[in-house]
Amino acid sequence: MTPLEKAVSDIRNFKVQGANQIAIFGLKFLRGYAKQHGFGLKFEAAAHFLEEARPTAVVLHNCIEIVKKKKTVGSIDSVLKSLQSLHEKEAKQADKIVKDGSVILTYCHSGEAMSFIKHIAVKHKKRISVIACETEPLEQGIRTVKEMVAAKIPVTLIGDNAVNFFMPYVDMVVVGSDAMRREGSVNKIGTSLVALSAAANRKPLYVVASTYKMDRRASVKIEERSWREIYRKILDKKDVRGVKIRNPAFDVTPWKNVTAVVTESGVMSPAALTKMIGR
DSSP, X not given: OOHHHHHHHHHHTTSSOSHHXXXXXXXXXXXXXXXXXXXXXXXXXXXXXXXXXXXXXXXXHHHHHHHHHSOSHHHHHHHHHHHHTHHHHHHGGGGGTOOTTOEEEEOSOOHHHHHHHHIIIIISOOOOEEEEEOOTTTTTHHHHHHHHHHTTOOEEEEOGGGHHHHGGXXXXXXXXXXXXXXXXXXXXXXXXXXXXHHHHTTOOEEEEOOGGGBOOSSSOOOOBOOTHHXXXXXXXXXXGTTOOOOOBOEEEEOGGGOOEEEETXXXXXXXXXXXXXXX
């Protein structure tokens, strides 16, 4: 396996998780690749393969487009520096939104959402608690739980199907995003159902995501992953012969079900964000 093939495999197989982390990982790889091979056709091909490893996440695509305008190692370094400062800038907005004693429900694992939550508890010393969804089929919510425990934030783990049961008892929902498009926020499959429950229970839902996640591509490719992620624990291939299994990794939450978007530039209304995205 070549270094490029390994990098693509690491992204595709969730050894690198989160749109921002995928972008940082991809850019660091491309930095070394460019120093060895230059910014010609080999660089273009490597960038394409890295993007296609997780095509729904738009941050790496946007960063590569910036680098292509000025093909230098310094350009890559500049984008990396910007990416690495985003979480702190977004987290600072938390004090405007979260009150002392708040119960926050979150879904999947988002580095930006985690920074937002931890900032309010650790930096501002507000007493908050978190309800984290397991997030099937890969249980990414377990990573959220571990992070909350490490930060000494009270956390409760629930099954995804229990969201509507617990929603009346939470003060807000905080989630991340992989891509923000005119039609809505693209995030881990099931996020749209959490948003529907929040709307039905009149609970605010905040998307924490940088402007690097604005997606101006003509269309978005919703990644579909292996059936084995769904039935890996209880069935093997012979048990599902003749059964069609689909495993989309993302869905789209319409902006009508989002209260506000927390970016590095401040708290924005969905209308303001979609205006920035444009047609």
